[in-house]
Amino acid sequence: MIYLIGENVFSLNSGTEFSQFQRLHALKRAGHEVKIVTRNYNRFLSQNLKQHGLDQQDSINMYDFFQKALNQPRKKQGLRYLESILLQDYHVVGIDNNRSEVHYQGKTIANIHVMPATVGLVGDVEYLDDLGHPAVREYWDWRGFKSMVESYHPDGTIGSQRFLDPHGQVVLEITHMNIDGQVRPTMWKLLNYGGHNRIFDSESAIFTFFLNELNRQRQGTFISDRRSLDANVLAVDQPVQTIAVIHSQAKDKQGIYADYQLALNGNTTTHFDKVALPTKQEERALRRFVTYPNCLHHVMDCYYKVTTKDRQLSAKPTLVYRGMLTEVKRILDLISAFQLIHQQLPNARFVMQGYFTAGYQSSVENLIKQSGLNDSVDLLNYKVQPTIYDHTDLFINASENEGLGMNMVESMSHGVPVISYDVPYVNTLLPNNNLVANGDPAALAKRVVATLSDSQGYAALSKKAYQIAGQYNETDFVRQWEELLG
């Protein structure tokens, strides 16, 4: 069994998760038993899995595991059909598509929130006390069972969370109390697990226990994709093997980043059997900085199916950036570059697709507005399917660095060439004439304008893009991974 260890299958995922999902699909198709193992509580998990082409059988979430809900089928639980609502005494009053209120003699005694992305299915029931404070809230899983019950301290902070199995039995309790004057989760308590209660001081501690339970039930290879989970994976007792997969640049001139020490060098008692790096160059660069250089391996981190349509420059050129919209991606540089491009090619449009990290959206929107680009720049929501490439000409990238740049491989697999700053390890992916000086939006703009003004040259670039992307194919991916797994 191969366990791919992650934090979550989010509703909005980063490249780390996309890489995991690809690996799962490929290894599964190659006949391996693979599961994505996640730590976070996520009552929308089964919906998120589906969005990414996965199903419940592919996932072992810790909370699902303890809640005995790994194989729970979906049932649509309409909020008006809740067996707990005393319709003889109470009125259920629809407020809008997202919320209904429960009234008793004209007073609101509870709110029922609709499950997001559904019509009238129950998302949570929030019971109010007589003064209107939220007093206890029951959260429903996407699959239509009451999954978590939350209560509150007098100041409104969370007091306790109880997790239920689909029969309503409490299986796990989280207590929230003070740590250094701040209310935070302080205890995880498994109830009657294997006939006993068990307490844990942190979510990490219970996650380690959980991974060991998995390994005890079915010994396996544990692959850590997130640095936040390396310690948990290393704490698995007698796994088949442990592998850390690095998805990004792990060191700078000062040396290995603190977050990557455990993945690359282990701790005093143990270390990863293997460390997978997305490029040969990074593997080489790290060799003399690590204690166990022989554990380092270069393995492909992504693969794409190449489309073979010949690309022509469009009359109204469209630039694209698809990926996380966050500071290290230097989206502001892309907008500055696009402003220069737009001055010369007023027809040009720039489309960004992805999700923002907290706080970044306003600075991006402000710059777009200040630059007078509101009509030429589109911000599109996160989308799993890469349909955006049907109508784009060039991908532009200004990120500080990349493990490889899977978003750019994806772009090239659609024949859309990439112009990027010359940064590690994008510079191992792209030929020199697709790279411009790091941190120079004017240089980026100049290269883009030149490319968009030369339709023959563009056709050649597109062909080259297909060729590069072609190296990242599933067959080679599986071969490399099978070699690594041994």
Added chain:
Amino acid sequence: MLYFINFGMPDYKSGIEHAELKRLRLFEQHDYPCKIIIHDWSRDLHATAARAGVDDQHLLSMFDYFQKTVSVPQQRVTVTDIDLGISNPQLVKDGPNHRYLVSRPDGRLLARVNYDEENNEQVTSVELFDGYGNLYRVDIYDSRGFRTLLQWYSPDNKIDNEEWVTPDGQVVMRAFHKFNAQGKLVTTGWWLQDHKQLVHQFATLDQLFAYFLNVVNEKGQNTFILDRSLLADDALIHLDRPAYTVMHLHNSQAGNAQDPLHSVLNDNYEYALVNINKYSAYICATARQTKDVITRFHPTCDMYTIPVGIVPESQLKAPRVPESQRIFGKIIAVARIAREKNLGALIKAVEIAHDRVPEVTLDLYGYPDSANNYGEKHKLTKLIHELNLTDVVTFKGYTSNVEAVEDRAQIFGLTSVMEEFNLSIMEAISHGVVGVTYDVNYGPNDIIQDGQNGYVVDYGDYQALGARLITLFKDPALMQKISDGAYDSARRYSPDNVWQGWKKLIDTAKERLKGVE
């Protein structure tokens, strides 16, 4: 079914609980089904009730009902039975505090397990600590040996939510505690999941109890006797289905019992009396009170006089103790040492008697009321010193063997401000003790029939009471005659006579509920 409604059945009982227990015995003797409905939650309800002779068949606690613990076999639970979530807890006994301190292997406190020292260290509660030293919850154990109430704590160490659970851990009732508009932490609501999984929300415990009474009254012909008015005076007149609802007065309906027709109403009964005709019936313990209620309120509901005291047949048939075998001059009072018992007046009467009959002594049986730091006992002690009666008047404390005392005494004195029945004076006459009492409402002036089983003097006239004592002590023949009268008069409170009163109520209820299924 017939139900008596009370808050609980604690070891320390007031007259109301004693009256209820006697009634329960009587119903049991007549094989008539009845239950005491209990309003309050208490971890040892079943233990205290069992000590009072009430079994699970006769007990219906609201909390038990929703927690599905109406009848649960007794289980032994000690510290080693508590699963605290680690495999090797360190136990240290803290004997003086009746608890075990349980720690993690690294020394951090995990729990304090409190136990009942008198009951083989049966666990009473478990105080739980997280890994950061916060007390986050106290789990309270029912005396029968299961976890019944979880009290969650706030970060500043106050109870913030309470949850009552079934023995398998399902939360079925919750009480919320939040800050009100004045910033005070108060109970702000109740949450209930009933047997059909329906969720109910209530602002107060009284509302929840009102709902519960409707659940009890969901079917059949039921009679509810309300022994504590404020628990359900509102609920009983708003039941969803018909029932025979009975308000049982256990105290004077008037604030000043000596002015029952005009004085402000006893606030325990004001609501019930203003709404008197919304109840099916009223019970008073004495004919005099029934008459006063009728005169003042002109009720159209059924009115009953049923004594709350019952003299057991065994006592009625017991050999009588002649005066010659009693201690000459022995006067007793059996009453809490409390302000409303007004024992100072009795002491002053005894002083008058003692001046003429030096053998006179007064023994006071009863525990001192703690109000005002035992103020009444201090006041009486001072009075006894001032009157130079330290050799005459003795505080005897509470006795559970009052019969032995009564078989040796000659006179029972009573000078209370107000009474509802006074079981003690009834018990005294059944032992041939002559009653001498103020004309005080209600009970003493009903139980004591002037010149037959004792004497009634004007309220407040302790000189007259003293004079009566002298007359009796100076005239042994009279004393014996009145003592015989006392024995005879106890028959009025025979089980048969009291049952006749209840029988009438039961039959009337049946008649009134005809057609109710």
